Amino acid sequence: MKIWLVGAYGIVSTTAMVGGKAVEKGLVDTSGLVSQLPHFDGLDKFAPLNFEFGGHDIRDIPNAYKAALEHWEQNRHFERYYLEEVSEYLTAIKASTGTALNCGKGVIEELQPIKVLESEGLTLREIAERLESDIKSFADSDTVVINTASTEPLPNFSDRYHGSIDGFEAMLDDNAKEFASASMLYAYAAIKNGLPYANFTPSVGSNIPALKQLAEEKRVPHAGNDGKTGETLVKTTLAPMFAYRNLKVHGWMSYNILGDLDGKVLSHPENKESKVISKDKVLEKVFGYSPFSITQIEFFPSLVDNKMAFDFIHFSGFLGTRMKFYFIWDAIDAIVAAPLILDIARFLLFAKKKGVSGVVKELGFFFKSPMESEIVNTHQQFQELTAWFQELL
Template sequence: MSNRRIGVWLVGALGSIATTVILGALSFRKGTKETTGMITETGSFKELGLVSLDRLEFGGCDLRKGRLRDAARHVVRETGALSSEFLEEIDEDLMAIERDIQMGTVRNCGEAIRKLSVSTLFDEGSIRQEVAAICGQFRSFKERKSLDELVVVNLASTEPPLPIQEVHHDLGAFEAALDRNDLDVVRASTIYAYAAVQEGCPYINFTPSNGALIPAVVEMAERNGVPVMGNDGKTGETLVKSALAPMFLCRNLQVLSWEGFNILGNMDGCVLDHPENRESKIKSKDQVLSKILGYTPHSRVHIHYVPSLDDQKTAWDYIHFKGFLGTKMSLQFVWQGYDSLLAAPLVLDLVRLAELAKRRGESGLMPHLASYFKAPMGVEEYRLNEQFEMLLNYARKAGGGDDRVA
């Protein structure tokens, strides 16, 4: 394993997923928990020289004031994943990380996020001033921690969709829009992504927010030798869809309708209760079926906020399909899981793989990471097994090994 010191800058650092990422890394460092759920801890990835989990240093930003220790207690209380005794053991570690959590920007995040925010940082400044301030946060963190690399991960709440314009498709035109402070061409996620790539930091968009990796930012990443990837981490219902939908294709069964009902709590659920924010999420979840099946059955994704569920997410899917002699049949499944516990190991995987890609001189999109995302960029393959094979093929080549799969 690589002994380089790697920073992880979490946008949305006080949220449940970010907190669980930090708790997971600290628990591995202390040797108290298994790495179940982390693909990079399986045999196929052992020869890649991935950064050791105990060499990760965490910092980030959030729109809320609060203490990481309180967020950690909340996660432990809701999930039961760790003991209160362990929290006491890592209290000083959490305090140290708290000092590296800065205030972020709420630029064009939508009213739902702004209402939950106490941040006024950058509100009066230009886009260029926001970018410069965020780049300064990155550089300061790298210097204080003597880091060899910094990976930026967007775990913030879902923004309203950014209408993609002609200016977003050309780096020169986009930067000219930034220079004249055209506020309509950015969301907060755009600013973070642009700042990360400008600083040479690998960037992962784990959210559905389409403003993060616009074509101009991807172009900049290709030019600057920076690996980037998104969008929207695939952790639950859509994970099952991408594994199950190919079955109907393989058996020549026609899917007539696929209805998905999702209920969840936590801050993500609260934000998604607002139609403009929910639109981004539904778009990333709803395209999987047509991409796999080659046709578009009747399909609706319903998302509802249930505060009492907190971090636990429940999805009920009803699949109506047609078989031999036109007979109609159905399949139903229920998926229940803690959102943060499903997402955190994937985030740690992505950090390690993004750092490896940067070290290998790769740039632009990382299509081999498609299996981690609902709406993977630069990829037309949406079947989970085939996406996972892309990752394994990459690991074989990067490791210079053979075709054995552990």
């Protein structure tokens, strides 16, 4: 199958490329890939472990090997051997120039030097057409598009332009750039061309009525938002324990520190806002009430991709006695995220082949803010995913 990655030169994307090719060549086992669990036997027939990659990016880097090597030199996040074994393949991947429209200061200032379509003086319609033609020149009927680009600020929402696909088309024709964001344009390009789309970031992506309508009309499955890989994964796995035992959670503090490009971009308040909202909402959904909560994400350069989270939970039980729970999550962000890119792509291709269209809420297991689903409990999400798969198979 083919995967088009928006943000192809990022650490999540390049790690997915290295890992995907290493698995395909049989150099490494499939640990970390949810889709390889026995629960999903039979998926191979629809989406084999065989990948071609392409994508968009805005950083001026010659090819995906150079990008992967830059990340590797800073992080040494896997054995160099794997990178060298797939170097020829990655060197041939040259990302198409993308757009950074309304991506905020975090992207524009921290990722320099960048190359973007808008600097060529294109209208909004022309930018959308360029994105479409780039994707079409790579895609076949077994292609999925995934957004793994840096997190954008919240967009300037407009009922008129985002409320229906006619409105969205009018936004393109009116050149109303202040209402468009890069992630919407990529999602539009994918869905319009019948390609399943997933949003691994908290950016808006396909999560507006206009693009949901387009996905229904084109019979395309899509899913998002924001990969659930670290602190939120632990939180939504652990929080149900308090709920099951009828323990009252008074407060939950989550303090996250990370370095690398993602951390740099998120150090800008407008880019960080969508991420904090995405992490913050889950407790209320598990408990049905909102404990006092602190969610912080801070840039800590020397950690690079080694993201850490410190959580403190204050709760009470029988006879009102107050107790405490603490945990530390200490993981390599790209290593927990990259396999999910391959999983999501495989499940979306499976969905398409089974005639599923619109938001696939059963893929909520993979996301912090699952679209059109109130279920954030990881255990329930896993059951929902396996039941959905078995039923369709």
